[in-house]
Amino acid sequence: MRSQIAEGAVLEFQKLLGVQSVIFKKTAEELYGTSTLGLHAAIPIALKPHDRGEVIGIIRIASKYKISLYPISTGNNWGYGSANPVSPGSVVVDLSQLNRIIAFDKQLGLVTLEPGVTQSQLRQFLDKEGHRFLVEVTGGGGGCSIIGNALERGHGASGYVDRFDSIRSLEVVLADGTLYRSSFADQGSGYFKWGTGPYLDGLFAQSNLGIVVSATIALTRKSERIEVCALALKRGKSLRDLIDVSSTLLSELGDSVVSIRIQHIALLSTRIVKYPKEALVDGMIPESFFKIIAKDRHLTDWFVLIAIRGNRYTMPGVRTTLRKRMWGMTGWPIIFWNRSWVTRTQRLLDRISFLHTYARMLRVLGSSLAGAEGATSSDRPGRLPYWKLLGGMSASEYRAFMGRYSLDPDDEARCGLIFYSGVVALKGASVEQAVESIEAICRAQGFDPLIGFSTFTEHSLYLALPLLFDRQNDAETKRAHACYRALAVAGNTHGYPLYRAGIHAMDMVVDMDHPFWQTAEKIKKALDPDNIMSPGRYSKYKAPHEDQL
Numbered sequence: 361m362r363s364q365i366a367e368g369a370v371l372e373f374q375k376l377l378g379v380q381s382v383i384f385k386k387t388a389e390e391l392y393g394t395s396t397l398g399l400h401a402a403i404p405i406a407l408k409p410h411d412r413g414e415v416i417g418i419i420r421i422a423s424k425y426k427i428s429l430y431p432i433s434t435g436n437n438w439g440y441g442s443a444n445p446v447s448p449g450s451v452v453v454d455l456s457q458l459n460r461i462i463a464f465d466k467q468l469g470l471v472t473l474e475p476g477v478t479q480s481q482l483r484q485f486l487d488k489e490g491h492r493f494l495v496e497v498t499g500g501g502g503g504c505s506i507i508g509n510a511l512e513r514g515h516g517a518s519g520y521v522d523r524f525d526s527i528r529s530l531e532v533v534l535a536d537g538t539l540y541r542s543s544f545a546d547q548g549s550g551y552f553k554w555g556t557g558p559y560l561d562g563l564f565a566q567s568n569l570g571i572v573v574s575a576t577i578a579l580t581r582k583s584e585r586i587e588v589c590a591l592a593l594k595r596g597k598s599l600r601d602l603i604d605v606s607s608t609l610l611s612e613l614g615d616s617v618v619s620i621r622i623q624h625i626a627l628l629s630t631r632i633v634k635y636p637k638e639a640l641v642d643g644m645i646p647e648s649f650f651k652i653i654a655k656d657r658h659l660t661d662w663f664v665l666i667a668i669r670g671n672r673y674t675m676p677g678v679r680t681t682l683r684k685r686m687w688g689m690t691g692w693p694i695i696f697w698n699r700s701w702v703t704r705t706q707r708l709l710d711r712i713s714f715l716h717t718y719a720r721m722l723r724v725l726g727s728s729l730a731g732a733e734g735a736t737s738s739d740r741p742g743r744l745p746y747w748k749l750l751g752g753m754s755a756s757e758y759r760a761f762m763g764r765y766s767l768d769p770d771d772e773a774r775c776g777l778i779f780y781s782g783v784v785a786l787k788g789a790s791v792e793q794a795v796e797s798i799e800a801i802c803r804a805q806g807f808d809p810l811i812g813f814s815t816f817t818e819h820s821l822y823l824a825l826p827l828l829f830d831r832q833n834d835a836e837t838k839r840a841h842a843c844y845r846a847l848a849v850a851g852n853t854h855g856y857p858l859y860r861a862g863i864h865a866m867d868m869v870v871d872m873d874h875p876f877w878q879t880a881e882k883i884k885k886a887l888d889p890d891n892i893m894s895p896g897r898y899s900k901y902k903a904p905h906e907d908q909l
C-alpha cells in the first residue's frame with residue numbers, strides 16, 4: 361500500500377484538476393481522516409473533481425501509476441467510517457462538487473442526479489418547483505448524499521426504507537476509464553430498472569467496482585394523508601407477539617404502512633431524558649433506571665411507532681385494520697396523529713411545564729411523522745451520537761458545546777459512534793432470540809442496549825444498534841470495537857447478521873470460503889485487475905486497522 365504518491369502523478373492530477381483541487385496529506389487527513397470510529401486514516405492526497413470528464417482523467421492517471429482511489433459522495437458515512445478509506449494510503453476522491461440535478465421526469469417522479477446532490481438540495485428543488493414527491497430522508501441529516509447513502513444500501517429513517525431499491529439506472533466510470541450505463545439508459549429516464557439481460561446495477565452497491573457519476577432515482581409520490589400512531593407494548597404481551605402481529609399487518613396493508621418502528625426503552629430514552637451519569641452502575645445505566653422511565657410515562661420495555669398513508673377513502677380501512685390487529689397488544693388507546701394535530705398539541709404541551717415529559721414524547725412522534733412526510737428537518741444529523749457526552753457535561757461545558765455544535769460528529773473530538781446494522785427475519789421468535797443475544801453482549805461489554813428495529817422489506821426488519829463511546833478514551837474505544845465484533849460473530853448464529861459494515865469490519869462480512877464472495881472476487885478481478893478502486897471495500901480484506909486497535 362502506498363503512503364506516498366509519485367511526484368509525476370501529483371503533477372498530472374494538478375494539471376487535470378487545478379492546484380486548488382488537489383489537497384495534500386495534512387489537510388486531507390484533517391478533512392477526511394478522522395471518524396467517529398476512533399480510527400485515523402492515512403491519506404496521501406485528496407482530489408476534488410468538478411465533472412465526470414475529470415473523474416475519468418483521475419482514473420486514467422491512477423491506473424497509470426497504480427494508485428488506489430477511494431470515492432466518496434459527501435463522506436458523511438458516520439458510524440461506519442465517515443470519509444475514511446477502507447485501506448490506508450488510498451487517495452480520497454471527493455465527488456461533492458458533482459452536484460447537478462440533471463433531469464427530472466415530473467410525471468413519473470424519476471430524478472437523475474450526481475453524487476454530490478444532498479437530501480436538502482433535492483428537497484429544495486422539489487419544493488421550489490412545487491412537485492408532489494417525497495425525498496426519502498435518512499437520519500443523517502440534509503447534508504448527506506442521496507447516491508452515497510443508496511450505494512451503502514442505507515435505510516430511510518421513518519419508512520421508504522431500502523434506499524438502493526429506488527435506483528432505476530446508473531452511470532459508473534470503471535477502472536479502465538470506460539463508462540458503464542444501465543441497460544435501458546437510452547430508453548427514457550429509468551422507468552424500468554431491470555432493462556434487458558442480466559441486472560448489473562446491483563453490482564455497484566456495497567462494492568468497489570467503479571465511481572458512480574450519476575443515478576436515476578424513483579421518488580415516492582406524496583400521499584394525501586400521512587398519520588402516525590404510538591403504542592407501548594402491553595405488560596404481559598411479548599415482543600414475539602408484537603412482531604408476529606406486525607408481520608400480519610404488513611402483509612395485509614402493504615404499501616399503506618410506511619413503517620413500523622420498534623424501539624427498546626433504552627433507545628427511546630436517548631430522545632426523552634438526559635443521559636443519567638449520576639445513576640450509572642459499573643459505567644452502565646441499570647435496568648431499574650429504564651423501568652422508572654417507563655413507569656413514569658406509562659411505557660414498557662418496547663415502544664412502537666407506526667406510520668400509515670393513503671387518501672380519504674383508504675385511510676379509514678387502514679386505521680380499522682391496524683386497530684383490530686393491535687387490539688390487546690397495547691394498553692394505550694390507538695390514536696392517529698396528523699401534522700396539524702401534532703403541531704397544535706405540541707404548541708400547547710410546550711407551554712405547560714408540568715407536561716414536559718409528554719411534550720418530549722410528542723416530539724418523538726412528530727419527528728417520525730416528519731420522516732414519513734419526507735421532511736429534512738435539519739442539515740445536522742440527530743443528536744443521538746452526543747447523548748452520552750452531553751449527559752456528562754457541566755452547564756458551562758454544555759453551553760460551549762452548543763456554541764460549536766457541528767454538522768459533523770467527526771469534528772467533536774470525543775464523539776464515538778459505531779452503528780451495528782443488522783437484519784432480522786420478520787418473525788417473533790427470531791427477533792426475541794436476537795434481542796436476548798444483543799442484550800447479553802452489550803451488557804457484558806458495558807454498553808446500553810440501544811436497540812431499534814424498523815420494517816425493512818416484507819420479510820425482514822432492519823436492526824440499528826448504535827454503540828456510543830468517548831473516542832478519546834482508548835480503553836472505551838477498544839471495548840466498543842470488541843463489542844461490535846462480538847455482535848457480528850453472534851449475529852451470524854443468532855439471526856441478526858451484519859448487512860452493512862463499517863470500514864473497520866470488512867473482514868467480518870467477507871468470507872473467501874463462500875461461493876458468493878469467490879464470485880464477487882472474480883468480478884472484481886475482471887473489472888479492476890490492479891485493485892485501484894476502493895481496495896478492501898466489501899472485498900477480500902486483510903484488516904489494516906487492526907494494529908491500531
Ligand SMILES: Cc1cc2nc3c(=O)[nH]c(=O)nc-3n(C[C@H](O)[C@H](O)[C@H](O)COP(=O)(O)OP(=O)(O)OC[C@H]3O[C@@H](n4cnc5c(N)ncnc54)[C@H](O)[C@@H]3O)c2cc1C
Pocket residue numbers: 431432433434435436437438439442443455475497498499500501504505506507508509511512513514515516517570571572573741742743744745769894897
Ligand atoms: C444521527 C445519525 C443518524 C443516521 N441515520 C441514518 C439513517 O437513517 N439511514 C442511513 O442509511 N444512515 C444513517 N446514518 C449513517 C450515515 O451518516 C448515512 O448513511 C449517510 O448518508 C452516509 O454518508 P454519505 O451519504 O455522505 O455517503 P458517503 O459517505 O459519500 O458514501 C458512503 C460510501 O459509499 C461509497 N461511495 C459513495 N459515493 C460513491 C460513488 N459516487 N461511487 C462509488 N462509491 C461511492 C464509498 O465507499 C463511501 O464510503 C446516520 C448517522 C448519524 C450520525
